Amino acid sequence: MRSAITLSLVPETRGGPFVFSEGLADGCARAAAFGFDAVEIFPPGADAPALAELAGLIERHRLAVAAVGTGAGWVVKKLSLTHPEAAVRTQAREFIRALIDWAGRFSAPAIIGSMQGRWEGAVTRPQALAWLGEALEDLGEHAARYHVPLLYEPLNRYETNLFNRLGETAVWLGTLRSRNLRLLADLFHMNIEEADIAATLRAVGPLVGHVHFADSNRRAIGLGHTAMPPIIAALRAIGYAGYLSAEILPLPDDSAAAGQTMLAIRQCLA
Numbered sequence: 001m002r003s004a005i006t007l008s009l010v011p012e013t014r015g016g017p018f019v020f021s022e023g024l025a026d027g028c029a030r031a032a033a034f035g036f037d038a039v040e041i042f043p044p045g046a047d048a049p050a051l052a053e054l055a056g057l058i059e060r061h062r063l064a065v066a067a068v069g070t071g072a073g074w075v076v077k078k079l080s081l082t083h084p085e086a087a088v089r090t091q092a093r094e095f096i097r098a099l100i101d102w103a104g105r106f107s108a109p110a111i112i113g114s115m116q117g118r119w120e121g122a123v124t125r126p127q128a129l130a131w132l133g134e135a136l137e138d139l140g141e142h143a144a145r146y147h148v149p150l151l152y153e154p155l156n157r158y159e160t161n162l163f164n165r166l167g168e169t170a171v172w173l174g175t176l177r178s179r180n181l182r183l184l185a186d187l188f189h190m191n192i193e194e195a196d197i198a199a200t201l202r203a204v205g206p207l208v209g210h211v212h213f214a215d216s217n218r219r220a221i222g223l224g225h226t227a228m229p230p231i232i233a234a235l236r237a238i239g240y241a242g243y244l245s246a247e248i249l250p251l252p253d254d255s256a257a258a259g260q261t262m263l264a265i266r267q268c269l270a
Contacts, residue, residue: 001235003265004038004066004245005031005258009050012075017188017218017247018042019254019261024053032061034258040245042069044076046098058106066243067151067210068103070096071114080117081135082128082162093135097142104146109209111184112136113153118160128162133176140178149209153184156192164193170204182209186247191216191226198230205238213244213261219251220260221268232268244268 007027008018020027024041031039039058043051058065073079079092092115100110119128136152143150152173154163163169166183173181185201185208194200201208215224246261 001241001269002037002066002243003035003262004040004243005034005036005261006042006245006247007031007039008042009048010042010044010072010075013042013072015250017214017249019246019248019250019257021250021254024050024057028057028061028063030255030258032063034262036063036258036262038064038066038243038245040066040069040243040247042071043099044072045095046102051102054106065103065106065108066245067109067111068099069111069113070099071111074114074117080115081112082117082119082123082131084121084123089131089135093139096139100139100143100146100150104143104148107146107148109143109148109151109182110139111151111153111210112139113155113184114159116152116155116160116162118162120161125162129172132162133172136173136181137176137178140176140180144178144180149180149182150178151182151184151210153186153212154189154193155186156189159189164189166190166194166200166204170207173207183207184210184212186212186214187221187226187231188212188214188216188218188247197226198234201231201234202237208235208238208240208242210242211235211240211244212247213265214246214248218249220246220248220257221264222260228264228268
């Protein structure tokens with residue numbers, strides 16, 4: 001397993017669960033200084049001018065790109081794959097497709113989290129899932145062009161009413177045509193929704209494509225009450241070799257959060 005830390009380029013997310021938020025150059029330099037293997041990037045869109053710097057920065061600091069978040073499409077533009085208006089759903093899909101293309105240059109997967117949306121009003125759950133499934137099939141196959149999966153993240157009940165638990169999500173993903181879809185296991189969301197995080201990870205097995213390494217209070221591992229030994233044992237048992245990526249609150253400050261995360265990863269993997 002490898003280490004990663006989040007870096008947001010979206011001003012609206014400042015104070016949210018992203019450790020570094022002072023730009024690509026600052027974030028990459030600090031990620032490398034703390035000893036991380038990779039950065040997980042949350043950009044405002046594939047056309048963000050700052051992204052032109054990335055290739056040089058990751059080469060200079062010997063980093064990889066662990067994953068790319070698409071949530072700015074929701075945070076900034078209010079786009080979702082289950083929006084009641086077809087035009088908005090199309091915009092959402094194309095926003096994500098462009099980020100898949102950009103992330104593919106770095107052999108990194110894109111994440112579908114907040115852009116999944118929710119069902120409400122005149123939109124029923126079956127209708128929302130039909131729209132979501134169609135989009136994931138399309139985008140999953142698009143990501144396959146770059147030999148990376150598309151990551152789908154079940155969120156907790158306060159953020160979506162579509163899927164909250166990994167087991168039920170895995171069953172549903174199995175009904176879709178694309179075989180290029182993987183689960184993002186976020187330990188913060190799982191702490192809220194799962195009865196046994198380790199048992200759930202063992203149950204969904206090779207579908208786990210990425211892990212958000214966050215404690216029960218969405219702070220760095222070790223600052224909440226999540227018991228990590230059984231979780232790490234489960235990840236090893238299923239052969240997970242991907243990233244433990246710190247999508248966490250920058251508390252008490254970003255340096256402390258990064259330092260505690262690296263300490264926790266080293267202790268967990270010792």
